[in-house]
Amino acid sequence: MSDRKAEISAALARVEAEIAQACRNVGRDRSEITLIAVTKTYPVSDIEILYDLGLRHFGENRDQEGSAKAPLIPGDAQWHFQGQIQSKKIKSIVNWAQTIHSVDELDHAIKISERSPGHEIFIQVNLDQPRLVEGAMKLPEHRGGVHPLELVEMISALTAQTSLTVSGLMAVAPLGEEPSLAFARLHNLFLEAREKLPTITKLSAGMSGDFALAIAHGATHIRVGSSILGIRPPLA
Numbered sequence: 001m002s003d004r005k006a007e008i009s010a011a012l013a014r015v016e017a018e019i020a021q022a023c024r025n026v027g028r029d030r031s032e033i034t035l036i037a038v039t040k041t042y043p044v045s046d047i048e049i050l051y052d053l054g055l056r057h058f059g060e061n062r063d064q065e066g067s068a069k070a071p072l073i074p075g076d077a078q079w080h081f082q083g084q085i086q087s088k089k090i091k092s093i094v095n096w097a098q099t100i101h102s103v104d105e106l107d108h109a110i111k112i113s114e115r116s117p118g119h120e121i122f123i124q125v126n127l128d129q130p131r132l133v134e135g136a137m138k139l140p141e142h143r144g145g146v147h148p149l150e151l152v153e154m155i156s157a158l159t160a161q162t163s164l165t166v167s168g169l170m171a172v173a174p175l176g177e178e179p180s181l182a183f184a185r186l187h188n189l190f191l192e193a194r195e196k197l198p199t200i201t202k203l204s205a206g207m208s209g210d211f212a213l214a215i216a217h218g219a220t221h222i223r224v225g226s227s228i229l230g231i232r233p234p235l236a
Contacts (some may be wrong), residue, residue, distance in 0.1 A: 005049045011228050012053055019222070020184070022212035027224070033215060036080050040065060040205075041233045044072050050183030050228070059223050063089040070096035082088060082204075084144055101170040101204050101221075104146045108156050111164035118182055122170040122204050123154060123221055125189055127182045128194055129174065145171060157198050168185060168202030168221070179210040183217035190218060 014037070023030050033122075036059040039047050047058060051073055058073070060066035061083030070079050081097035085108045093100065094116040101122040103109050112119055126145030146154045147197045158166050171186045173179035186205055206214025208227035215222065226232055 004046070005052075007021040008046065008229060009053055011230070012055070015227050018212055021217065024134055025212075026216050028215065032220060034075065034221045035081075036204075036221060036223045037228055038082075038223050039069065040083075040225065040227070041235055042225075042229050046229055047073055057130075059101075059225075060074070061093050067092050067096050070205055079232075080221075080223075083105050087111060094119055099167075101168075101223075102144060104154075106161065108155065109158055109162050109164060113164050117163040118165055120165045120167050120200065122168040123149060123151070123158070123166065123193075125169050125171045125186060127171050127174050127186060129177065148185070150195060151189060155193060155200075156195055159197060165199065166197060167206055170204035170221075172207070173205070173210055180213045180217065183210075183211050183214050183219070187217045214233050 019033055019035065020030050022035065033059055036054065036057045037050050037055055040060040040061045047069060056076060057080065057213055058079045059082050059162040060069065063081070066081060075146070078099070079097045080099045081093050082101040085102055085105070087108065090108065090111045095111060099120045099122070099127040100112065102124045103112070103121045109121065112121065116176060124145040126147055155166065157190040159165060169186065169190050173182040183205055186203070190203050202220045204216050204223065205219040206222040208224050211219070211222040211224055
């Protein structure tokens with residue numbers, strides 16, 4: 001076994017042990033959790049190692065990377081796009097990513113539906129909280145997402161205007177906030193969304209630093225990169 005494969009194998013085993021413990025802590029079964037290895041900026045050789053180790057779910061944030069890497073991995077791999085969506089990239093994204101986690105604009109959803117009817121998507125939710133800035137309450141800079149108060153409206157629009165498979169919600173815990181508080185809010189939104197649309201059964205939340213807390217609050221999909229693959233190489 002090469003040094004790199006041994007390194008990745010040991011890290012993956014540690015992550016799997018943490019997932020199993022997090023599930024035991026809240027009485028969940030490990031089979032309920034889909035581990036997505038976030039491979040952005042990592043070489044294809046690392047993905048090949050993960051595939052050989054049995055992992056099948058991989059996540060990319062940029063179409064440029066995902067469209068280049070996906071064809072080099074066996075066809076039973078499942079690819080997840082979780083970056084900011086650009087309209088001009090949608091045609092390409094739907095060709096390699098079976099699931100798109102970051103839909104937060106109706107226009108993008110309509111374009112995805114036109115290109116790939118039935119495509120699986122998650123609605124990205126913005127969990128940022130207003131903060132006092134120069135005497136006024138303002139939302140901080142955030143990483144995209146539908147405002148919680150607009151989520152039901154977004155679900156209604158998606159079901160009325162697209163033929164997509166809306167199967168879940170996705171969110172990132174805001175910077176500077178205890179993740180468990182954010183994930184608790186997300187879980188409540190997930191329950192409300194599922195009441196509105198029964199196909200919403202998946203919850204994508206949790207990354208390398210907080211996935212155990214996300215599992216405790218109902219996450220079904222966790223997105224883990226550096227805890228498995230080490231220090232992330234810089235963007236090209």
